[in-house]
Amino acid sequence: MSAALPPETAAAVVPLTEPADGVGEVVATEPGLRRVVEAFAAGTGPVAADAERASGYRYGQRTYLVQLRRAGAGTALIDPVALPDLSALGAAVGDAEWVLHAASQDLPGLAEHGLHPARVFDTELAARLLGMERVGLAAVVAEVLGLGLAKEHSAVDWSTRPLPVDWLRYAALDVEVLVELRERLGERLEEAGKAEWAAQEFEAVRTAPPPAPRPEPWRRTSGTHGLRDRRQLAIVRALWHARDTSARARDIAPGRVLPDRAIVAAAAATPRTVGQLVTLPEFAGKAARRRAAVWQRAIDEAMALPADRLPSLRGPRTDGPPPPRAWADRDPVAARRLAAAREIVAGLSEQLAVPVENLLQPDALRRLCWTPPEPATPDAVAEFLRGRGARPWQVGLLAERLAAAFAAVPGEAA
Template structure:
């Protein structure tokens, strides 16, 4: 049987008293966001070596005491594939909690597959095979069935052993600092800011539009982001990407013309036609500009250099027994070839392990960009 669920403030206070002085806690969340912009946090699971608890965040009047523990800088949060969990917390408090130990990233630095799932990792390390039930459960329904709660507890029950194993292995490999760097990037608050003015970056089709349409699309993307946030609706429920692109190209000036665009004739034109047309006018009033970076294409010389860098990265990755795509992804190699020093190969542990060597390979090529 699962442990009793924390559903009142007194029980939550007692649990937090047990958690707040621990050096680390295993952590997981269950949330729903199929019909909303912001995730609705339904359950938080946490564990220490001697505690396992599920906190019902839907029933509790508030769970600030738990958030205070989660956001304590002295408590390491152990999470598997932490990005979505951190985003949920960032929506609540404006920034993700830190520090974090992401067991999926830790596993990849220890030689496991880059995107290894929790179940596969648990089985590999502990020998326990987790059932695949409840992966698409409705976590908003109450009461939660006992078997569903037991499934939720398992998400942190075995995370404790996985963490201790991986932490020891990283230490023995001399890679603990690598994980610290990776998780510091993962907990950068900038990753979780959905700034409407930067929302156009989500629309990959934008680079194919002429400059005048790009400025309109930028305004339409900002409008959609504002509206989705204000209405707490998924972006696609406000307007689909393809509809925004088509609207930017057509630049309709009346509600009737807007309604004739595929994907804009329903809720968008009925609810927000005035706002959409105003966004179009703002975009048209701006100086046309190319806002999307053109996809980087390698010429013959650069392609040859890329293949040399990739071969060296694969050799070093094989020596380290980690994935070459983890060590030196294609996009990072292309940045080096272009002289772009903003990538991960130009700093941190990757620069020490292989980046410096790759930079020298780039610098030795005739006509290459200067890098340092």
Template sequence: MTTLSKAPVRYVDTPVQLRRLCDRLKDSPFFALDTEFLRESTYHPQFCLLQIAAADQVACVDPIRLPDLDPLWQLLYESDATKVFHAGFQDLEIFHHLHGRLPAPVFDTQLAAPLLGYGDQIGYAQLVEEVLGVTLGKGHSRTDWRRRPLSPQQIDYAADDVRYLVPLYLELRRRLEESGRVDWLSEDFERLTRPETYRNPPQDAWRRIKGTRRLKGRQLAALKRLAAWREETARRENLPRGWVVKDDLLCHIARLQPQNPQQLKQLRGLSDKAVARYGQDICAQVAAACDDAPEKAPPRPPARTPRQEALLDLLSAVVRLRAEAQNLHPNALASRKDLEKFLADPAGSRLCQGWRQQVIGDDLVAFLEGRRHLRVVGGEPVLDEAAA
């Protein structure tokens, strides 16, 4: 355990303090990062606090009080230091939104944990407890991080998110190096630093809406236009998508094809204020969809037969046996969806690429081809070479 748990927390809310902090951190080979943000009433996350730690110090940076964060951006984007996160997607999304690009290289302890036998998508507090034996408090999990001043207790609670991330990273990295698995994570970490990971193209917005399979033809064409319009509107006005029009209402509008705002007023759940604000735009999207080629509903995957389900169960058993032998969490090797995609296209599956091919992909292919088989020995399943 490092001595970081005893280090005082620096609260940084002036330009001088920020420059000094960044000067102290610039030669560190790594630093741990976390953010506090709110997005309940906005489309874009509201950046409220940044926590940062290195081997011998921890600080909370206040982006609300600071006039600019230029020294911090320089540290993040120009340093070769490893930026350590736990479940870093949303933190990195903030950096991408504010600065238009992403810091690299990164290390995510949530992605690393399953390669050492811990649960898939394990939470930070649970991982800290299991690896470091430290139980973190939960007393300020409902804090409104926009409000100032923050209390010493709130600052200390926020600092814990990086205070223990440093020794957690060092321990996980040490174990990964011992097992020769550090490189296994390269592709996953690289994906976190791709700008396209954080983009939401308006033309694809309809894919996130449930209930689209019940729409077809002109209805589905209308939904695609409506979803794209809503995405652009929410982004422009910085509002949650559901504050513009809720998902179920969007589907209902696409189904009914209203021609004017007066018809929109007949829909339950759409307020007069929303009709006045967006009614003309909504009806314009519906009308424009009439000129689009009718859309075919996404095909439903065919129902699997009992034999196909049994085959998936057998492949899952192979995955579990290999995961146990390698001290891996099974989902780190292959989820049920991974196995479904593997059966549909083995060569194109991620299970036959990179490190997964060596650990599980070759075995799955051999099992399907009859070169491996499952049998029971002493009441336990075993994966063996098939007899010649």
């Protein structure tokens, strides 16, 4: 998704540098919010929406700015920290369609502030279903509308107060183009025969439940794969939890409290004292040295654990299948099923210009291949896929094809 725009496209892009209505004040008072509610209630058509977080700076995924635009109402930039309850705004627009880019990222944060769209159009998902090579907002806007959105402020600290005017200009421009982009992408989806597919995908995103908590989130620490000792993994776990506690209390992104590379370095070195810990290059900085005693206590606790309380090298037990690389040894027939299924999905992906992961969730495909229904008839496969969250358009494309492929796998029961 990082390929550059073709030279002819890049040359034709017209930079967007200023919102049509200028950069307004950030709404941070109840009277200001009432005025926005009245304006949006009187507006017409879809609501363009975006939200900004500070995940690289603050703990969690809290929303620090909400941007909205509607015909007849203009653009509103709202501070959800000062105004945590925005439900009146949601009620004011009723069942209007909301247009977002990568809606799954913003909808949870909007919901925390009482904003629950009745209908959604996701311009990133639309671009994926249309087979566009680059699906970031700036790239899609450039390709479809011929307009250039600057993205240099996409990863700034949106918890900053007051927010700089340049950042607010960027935020306002993001929602200014969304409705027109939605119209153009909607036309393309109709022409490609994919409008119904898109509608099902948008509704699935809108109604998706919160993701289940990871059973052992500390295992996502970058670099842990290089550790092959359970005691070292216990140190990673202890440092991860100590870092998370500190980060939560200080409202700082965990990686800014202690980088992953420092956690892994300490686990590999297993220092026995604070003095040994601070000799590691990753703990040489002033901030790391200041809290070295905290980190060493976590290491000491891990070192003192009995063997039966050390984490497994294999990771937490789940109800899912093993990693595909192990299938050939553990269940050769399942491995052949997976190879056949992947070939079908890849072929359809190329034929329909839809990414493999959008044709069917990879986890659903693996589970189907590992433990298919018996017998794996088209109806049974369809039921299995629906149970794993597949949408009707995906089931319609894949159920019969996968059932036929399974029946042809060598060693498969008749």
